[in-house]
Amino acid sequence: MSGPTPEERALVDRISADSLTTRRDYLRIVATVSGGLAVGSTLVSAGVLHRHGDGTAAPLKVADRLAPGEAVTFDYPGEDDRAMAIRLADGSLVGWSTVCTHLACGVLWRDNHAEQDGLYCPCHEGVFNARTGEVTSGPPPRPLPKVLVVEDEQGAVWAIGTARSGESEEAGLCRGLRERDPALAERAGCGRRS
Ligand code: FES
Structure with missing residues (x-):
């Protein structure tokens, strides 16, 4: 699998700076989910985003x-x-x-x-x-x-999103991201993917 593009890296940096999770936890989760769910790294990065006060679900250990x-x-x-x-x-x-x-x-x-x-x-x-x-x-x-649910490098288990009956994991992550930040969902490729 090729590494992230400069655009993806910039997006990851922006997201991680704004996340409730610590940067270390965030990066561990992203690394794990990228392999575990086999969806695009940018999308997954966006899927663990949480903005303060937006009322939607943050990743939960x-x-x-x-x-x-x-x-x-x-x-x-x-x-x-x-x-x-x-x-x-x-x-x-x-x-x-x-x-x-x-x-x-x-x-x-x-x-x-x-x-x-x-x-x-x-x-x-x-x-x-x-x-x-x-x-x-x-x-x-x-x-x-x-x-x-995903596991980080330390073996801790996190809930990071939901998928309705019949909905794929990727579609569920995109739906959650659209509810939190439509512009970022677009940049993460959710508009094209689902
Ligand atoms: S409520 Fe679960 S089987 Fe009826």
């Missing part, structure tokens, strides 16, 4: 470490938006809203179950695939909305 089979719950992107990050048995990291798409009960992680039935809603026995968020049984009509 949700765990210092997450071992295989472990999960952590948190609220993201808003204070009332229940979510969960899970380290699956193969080491991959996934994040989901835990608001059931049936009648909004809380979805639970069952680490002693196979990933296809790892997420369980006790209200009406809805079951979701922990890797894909898809419904595998019960009444929920839609998959769980995705919470984009």
